[in-house]
Structure formats: structure tokens, C-alpha cells
Amino acid sequence: MDRDKLMDALVGQALPEWAIEVVSLNSVVAAQLGVTDTDVQCLHVLGQYGPATPGALARQVNLTSGSASRMIDRLESAGCVRRVPDAADRRKVLIEPTEEGLARVAAAYAGLVERTRADLSGFSDAELATVLRFVRSAASSTAASR
Amino acid sequence: MDRDKLMDALVGQALPEWAIEVVSLNSVVAAQLGVTDTDVQCLHVLGQYGPATPGALARQVNLTSGSASRMIDRLESAGCVRRVPDAADRRKVLIEPTEEGLARVAAAYAGLVERTRADLSGFSDAELATVLRFVRSAASSTAASR
């Protein structure tokens, strides 16, 4: 298989199919946790980047501030999130994930993490580094396309 | 960086962050096209795997048959999709994407495709093959986790 074929197989097939599965999985996990797709996305953001204000969260998950406010209400009453007043700026509220919230999403993804580690066990160190380099650039390029 | 660090960087950071960006981008594209997140997901499925019945589509995008029916109504009146009766089984209806529908989603992702091709230009043929191998296994593992 020559270079162009490889490129096309990646950009035209493998990556789109993977993206479809990722989005689908998100829906399934959300239903499984009894919350909205947007809610799990919010929990992911909190888990990856730490506490954030409702406004920042709203921008991250592509919501208006009003909808973010109610999303936080849901997550809070579900015990996944906590509202903490910001001492430096008393208008702001910091949203931080609870241990239970993080544990619940982690549990939902435990199977996938396990499978992925198994997949990666067949790769050499150099290949792992290559994959890491690609995934990082892909994340960056995806973010730039928003 | 040793092997364990590489693994953790991938499974614990790079991959989750990429997934967050993918889901976010889907929302943005949906809003940009003036349709629902679910609708674009459906268009992706149709674009990747070809025509399908409403029932199969409903299972793919995690919807009930009733909701899928109305989703198809929306996509049809938006000119993105066509209902074609199945000659073999007259209960069934085949949903096939229109040229316009495929073109619209393709246009929405043109920027990302361009960026990704640019990213990949820095990879050797062997590295490309490694990435392809990983992406395929990841797609499969993600599908298995649903």
C-alpha cells in the first residue's frame, strides 16, 4: 500500500469511523449514567482540566450561560459536582467535580481503557511514541476546527 | 520516557482530550448546519456505511424508532436524505443520503481534513501504517464498549 492509499484510508475511513464510535459511546455512557450527553462532556472537561467557572464550561461544551447554569444544577443534585465561591472575584463560582462524579465516569470507561491498553500492548515503544505524537496533533487540529 | 509513561500519556491524557474535542466539534458542526447533533451523527453513518433502514439507523445513533422517524423527517425536509421503499420487503424503507447532504457535511469538515493531512505529512510511510493500525483497533475497541 503506497503513501496516498494510507492517507486516504486514514482520513477517509478509519478516522471518521472511529469518531462515529466515540460519539456513539458518549451517548451510551450518558444514558447509562442517567444524565445528558452534554453533562458527561462537562464531567470529562472537569476531569481533564480541573475546576472551572460556569462561563468557561459553557464555552467548552458549546452552551449558553443559562443552559450551563441548569446543567450544573443537574450535576450538583446528582452529586457529581460542587459549587465553590471564588474568594478573589465574588461574582464567580468554581465548579469542581466530586470524587463520586469522577469515579462514576471512570467506571463507565473502565472497559474501553482496558481494551485500549490491550491494543497498545502489541506496539513497540517507538510505535507508541508515534501514536502519541499523532493523537496530540489530531486533538490540536480538531480543537482548531471548532 | 519509558513505556509506562507513554501508555499513561496516551490513555490518560491524549486520547481523552482528543475525544473531548471530537464531541465538541460535532456539536459545533451540527449548530453550523442548523440540525441536531444526532442528525449529523446519522449523516456520518450514512456517509460511511451507505443506505440503511430507520431501525438500523435508530440503533446506530441510540434512538427509539419513533424518534428516528422524526429525525428522518427533519433530514428529508432539509434535503439531506431520501426515503426509498425497499422492493424486497415492503415494510422497510431505505434511507439514503443525497448528494447535497453529503456535500454539506464534507464542507463542514473540509478544514479538519486539510489540517489532518498536513499533520500526517510529517510522518513516514511506516509511521502512517502504525497510526492506521492503531486507529483501526481503537475504533473496534470503542465499538465493543457500547
Add this chain to the structure above:
DNA sequence: AGAAATTGCTGCGTCGCGCAGCGGAATGGT
């Protein structure tokens, strides 16, 4: 031929979302 299962489609209630507007808090200009 009759019963049972399958497929897709419609009322109806629920709920997440955007929009517009609110009060409280910080910031800049005079």
C-alpha cells in the same frame, strides 16, 4: 389460513436548550 413477530409511523407528556431579562459584583472615567 390464522397467529405472532417485525417495521415504520403518530399522539402525548417530559425535559434540555436558547433567548431575553434580572440582581450582584468588579472596573473605568470624570
Add this chain to the structure above:
DNA sequence: ACCATTCCGCTGCGCGACGCAGCAATTTCT
């Protein structure tokens, strides 16, 4: 020091996507 402006998060309100239950049409099983 004062007031206007801006920013932040939070609430009414209507819209619309969704799940649930039930329907007719068709196929399949006995």
C-alpha cells in the same frame, strides 16, 4: 467619591427533540 459600563451567574418563557405507548401494514411461522 460617584456613577455608568461591563461582566458574571441565575431565572421566566417558548420551542423542539426525545421516549413511551399504541397503531396499521407487511412478513413469517405454525
